[in-house]
Amino acid sequence: MLEGRAITEPLIRAENLTKHFPVTRGLLVGRTTGHVKAVDGVSFTIGRQETLGLVGESGCGKTTTSRLLLRLEEPTAGRVLLDGQDVHALRGLELSRYHTRVQAVFQDPWSSLNPRLRIRDTVAEALVVNRRVTRAGKLERVEEVLHQVGLPLSAAARYPHEFSGGQRQRIALASALAASPELIVLDEPVSALDVSIRAQIMNLLKDLQARQQLSFLLVAHNLATVRYIAHRTAVMYLGRIVEQADTESLYRTPLHPYTKALFAAALPADPDAPRDDMILSGEVPSPIDPPSGCHFHPRCPFAMEQCSRVAPELKAVAPGHVVSCHLY
Amino acid sequence: MARVEERIDAGFVASTAAEDLARPRVRGDLARMPWVSLAIITVMVLGAMLAPLIAPHSPTEQSLPDKLRPPAWEAGGSTRHLLGTDVLGRDVLSRLIYGARVSLIVAAVALLAGGGIGLMVGIVSGYLGGRVDSFLMRVVDATLTFPTILIALLLAVSLGQGLQTIAIAITVLIWARFARVVRGEVLGVKARDFVALARVHGCSHLRIMAVHIVPNVLNTFMVLLTLHIGFVIIVEASLSFLGAGIPPPTPSWGQMVADGRSHIASAWWLSVVPGAAIMLVVLAFNLFGDWLRDWLDPRLRQV
Amino acid sequence: MAVAAPVVLDVRGLRAYRYTRWGVVRAVDGVSFALGEGETLGLVGESGCGKTMTGLALVRLLPEPAGRIVEGQVLLEGEDLVTKSESEMRRVRGRRISMILQDPQTSLNPVFTIGDQIVEALRLHHSDGERTLATRAEEALRRVKVAAPEQRMRAYPHQMSGGMKQRVVGAIAVAGEPKVLIADEPTTALDVTIQLQYLALLKELQARTRLAMLFITHDFGIVARMCDRVAVMYAGRIVETGPTRTLFRSPRHPYTEALMASVPSMDGSVARLPSIEGQPPPLHDLPAGCRFAPRCAYVDDRCRREYPPIMPVGPAHEAACWRVEPSPSR
Numbered sequence: 001m002l003e004g005r006a007i008t009e010p011l012i013r014a015e016n017l018t019k020h021f022p023v024t025r026g027l028l029v030g031r032t033t034g035h036v037k038a039v040d041g042v043s044f045t046i047g048r049q050e051t052l053g054l055v056g057e058s059g060c061g062k063t064t065t066s067r068l069l070l071r072l073e074e075p076t077a078g079r080v081l082l083d084g085q086d087v088h089a090l091r092g093l094e095l096s097r098y099h100t101r102v103q104a105v106f107q108d109p110w111s112s113l114n115p116r117l118r119i120r121d122t123v124a125e126a127l128v129v130n131r132r133v134t135r136a137g138k139l140e141r142v143e144e145v146l147h148q149v150g151l152p153l154s155a156a157a158r159y160p161h162e163f164s165g166g167q168r169q170r171i172a173l174a175s176a177l178a179a180s181p182e183l184i185v186l187d188e189p190v191s192a193l194d195v196s197i198r199a200q201i202m203n204l205l206k207d208l209q210a211r212q213q214l215s216f217l218l219v220a221h222n223l224a225t226v227r228y229i230a231h232r233t234a235v236m237y238l239g240r241i242v243e244q245a246d247t248e249s250l251y252r253t254p255l256h257p258y259t260k261a262l263f264a265a266a267l268p269a270d271p272d273a274p275r276d277d278m279i280l281s282g283e284v285p286s287p288i289d290p291p292s293g294c295h296f297h298p299r300c301p302f303a304m305e306q307c308s309r310v311a312p313e314l315k316a317v318a319p320g321h322v323v324s325c326h327l328y
Numbered sequence: 329m330a331r332v333e334e335r336i337d338a339g340f341v342a343s344t345a346a347e348d349l350a351r352p353r354v355r356g357d358l359a360r361m362p363w364v365s366l367a368i369i370t371v372m373v374l375g376a377m378l379a380p381l382i383a384p385h386s387p388t389e390q391s392l393p394d395k396l397r398p399p400a401w402e403a404g405g406s407t408r409h410l411l412g413t414d415v416l417g418r419d420v421l422s423r424l425i426y427g428a429r430v431s432l433i434v435a436a437v438a439l440l441a442g443g444g445i446g447l448m449v450g451i452v453s454g455y456l457g458g459r460v461d462s463f464l465m466r467v468v469d470a471t472l473t474f475p476t477i478l479i480a481l482l483l484a485v486s487l488g489q490g491l492q493t494i495a496i497a498i499t500v501l502i503w504a505r506f507a508r509v510v511r512g513e514v515l516g517v518k519a520r521d522f523v524a525l526a527r528v529h530g531c532s533h534l535r536i537m538a539v540h541i542v543p544n545v546l547n548t549f550m551v552l553l554t555l556h557i558g559f560v561i562i563v564e565a566s567l568s569f570l571g572a573g574i575p576p577p578t579p580s581w582g583q584m585v586a587d588g589r590s591h592i593a594s595a596w597w598l599s600v601v602p603g604a605a606i607m608l609v610v611l612a613f614n615l616f617g618d619w620l621r622d623w624l625d626p627r628l629r630q631v
Numbered sequence: 632m633a634v635a636a637p638v639v640l641d642v643r644g645l646r647a648y649r650y651t652r653w654g655v656v657r658a659v660d661g662v663s664f665a666l667g668e669g670e671t672l673g674l675v676g677e678s679g680c681g682k683t684m685t686g687l688a689l690v691r692l693l694p695e696p697a698g699r700i701v702e703g704q705v706l707l708e709g710e711d712l713v714t715k716s717e718s719e720m721r722r723v724r725g726r727r728i729s730m731i732l733q734d735p736q737t738s739l740n741p742v743f744t745i746g747d748q749i750v751e752a753l754r755l756h757h758s759d760g761e762r763t764l765a766t767r768a769e770e771a772l773r774r775v776k777v778a779a780p781e782q783r784m785r786a787y788p789h790q791m792s793g794g795m796k797q798r799v800v801g802a803i804a805v806a807g808e809p810k811v812l813i814a815d816e817p818t819t820a821l822d823v824t825i826q827l828q829y830l831a832l833l834k835e836l837q838a839r840t841r842l843a844m845l846f847i848t849h850d851f852g853i854v855a856r857m858c859d860r861v862a863v864m865y866a867g868r869i870v871e872t873g874p875t876r877t878l879f880r881s882p883r884h885p886y887t888e889a890l891m892a893s894v895p896s897m898d899g900s901v902a903r904l905p906s907i908e909g910q911p912p913p914l915h916d917l918p919a920g921c922r923f924a925p926r927c928a929y930v931d932d933r934c935r936r937e938y939p940p941i942m943p944v945g946p947a948h949e950a951a952c953w954r955v956e957p958s959p960s961r
Contacts, residue, residue: 057822057823057824057825058822070528071527071528072524072527072528095530096530099528099529099530100530102528103528103529104525104528106521106524106525107521108521111520111521111522112521112522112525113522114522114526114539114540114543114544115544116543116544117539117543122522125526125529125531126528126529126530129529129530129531129532129535130529130530164910166910172525175525175529179529194677194678194849195677195849195890195893195894196677196889196890196893196906196907197906198893198906199893199894199895199904199905199906199907200906202895202904203903203904203906221822221823223897224894224895224896224897224899225895227895227897227899228895228899228901228904248899251897251898251899261824262823262824263897264827265823265824265826265827266823266852266897267827267850267852267853267855267856268852268855268896268897268898269851269852269854269855269879269891269894269896270855270879270896271855271856271875271876271879272876273855275856277827277831279824279827279828279831280824280827280828282778283792283794283795283825284792284822284824284825
């Protein structure tokens, strides 16, 4: 069903990524009273022409993880390696090169485009800033990517307010493609779009991946969307990855109780579907003061005595399928 | 089901190429423009620029036999001096026209300088944040606590009277207002996704400020400029009234009001005419600024 | 159209327009449906189809004077809400018909405690003393499964999570024990696991009081779980109505069919997701004839010329389309 498996050395490797945001109090001096442990030791790889889905609810750390990959945040600990090179240690020409290899598309089409710039200037920015291009070269490339995303050439000279939400996301995608990247970080790329437009964009993403050597990190909360596009999926909860596997394996046999709850909460568009109502109790705890041991134990229907004491390790339970839970 | 699928796949690119890219036309906007304000502003600006051509007399030419003539429509007035003459026989109308020059020049210089400084400080402070922001905003706070006229008077006394002094005094006073408002706007713009994406594209901070931040705060900045013109004109008039402004014999509206004080009972036109001019012009600029803000605002929100 | 239980809300030919500088936006353009006691009707559509405006029109909360009801009746237990005065409506809102909105952030006043806000809602509908009202408020919180209600009474909205805020909003909405509840995308801003809790809560509240619910949403999963019947809206009009199961098994209107096909499912059974080309028509510039015609796979000439009336296509099932075979309804 999904083609394009990773065949060589992974393009991106995240090793024990950690990001703690200090929480300060006090008017003039500002003491640090705690840390928001947004990302707490996350590791994964993304291969070439592969899509890794990162799912979880608000506060799980998936957006911060994506920002760490994009160098929008500095990790408190851990590294991100692009082809073996530490991304946060890059400077100068190598940094410029990095910007042409890793790009992004964000959630809100109404906020992703500078309303004062013409489409062609927004789309070509990564190219213009990192490589020397002639005006003709720039326009040529803009036309190429606009065509790739299914927009007419006349769009280049226009302004963002002339376009609908779906069209703007295409423009954002064109803007990410302009510098011929190898990895695009997609942070909820379709959740702000109408239902019927989502399908258009998702198909577009799949086509682009098949035609070019593109990898995606797809951050999303909609499980059906992720299943449609991602080759492998990781589930995050309160800053940690609780389960990671090939998408098919994960969706067919979810192992972690949180994953099961998440799947149960993804209501199928079928009134006769069996109701596996795993309704979790309580609220999502705050990442400033996460529960001890396994972060999920207060809400877990299968919690055991040791779950509140010891944090479980990520263990391989089947080939390519890891879980961090004491049940296994 | 299958039919829908086939047709969609075949027509994918063609359908998006045919999508409507038109934007709604904004009808009826022309009818709502502030015509009266614009008319007043135009008359003032043209009058100031063409002063030597349209003023009936020289503003400094004295003519003692003609002193204290009332305006043309009163008894004793003449059409040679439409708005009457002052205590030295100088034509009030001509002095009014030349006085407009002074007001405009001071306003322009002070606004450009003060506005320019304020814009830059606001952008840097808002974008960089952190300690730079804290420091700059404390300077702004301090500046805003200065009593306006007092500072201007002090400067006038220490630097001497003249166009330069007034311009400097007003600049010092208004830059902080611009800085504060612009900083607020910058914080809003900074939070939008396209700024983060610019960093992902590899843009330097300087490029982001110039290409992404500044153009998106310009609307607010322009409105602010317009709304401050009235304020600056009044400050200049006040300073001149207090004797700390433009030295005589160059006419200035504020000075004319001051000169006419002692003759209020007998020669009311000496103070009332320039006073009315100040009021009308400031009102016109304020109304225009209000209209500009309303006109620009929904368009801003639309994107 | 036949409805099982006694009808509490009967909407007939509702038209609500917005008057803007670009012309008249016909947001709700001839909407009719009936809601029975204890029943949940889903109102489904994409952005701009008019579903939110419909909800607002029912409680007469349209932004006047730019937006107003121009035609139609909204019969709440036989009384027409459209003809009521504003002061009469104030007695109706909250007491007999109530509404929950999408964003929990803006639904609660940030400067008052939760307790104050619930008590205020209760005070409008009960003439008890303060002490009794406070007790009732605590009970209301308990009924919406808010833990430690005594402490929560003194909490402020910003101290609560989104899910909890929506519960408080729900408690306030049912404080007056209304007959009809309009829920406009109440779970869109919530996490999925919280959403499941909340939907279960709504079902419970409904079961207890035989509350009739109009559930406005774009999410078919929610519709499948919560709704007894569904009405699909497109460009200001309802294009298909029917029992939930029927609509999912055999949608008859091409828009319903295409929309459902474009939603990816959790069991990942499609290789390629069909999408609907084009965009909905602008509501101030509607085409003559069927509004879905430009995007329809089955379109023919008649579709472009004349707007199809809503016709029965099965038991309790209607659709507005020329290309379906009408059949007698039972």
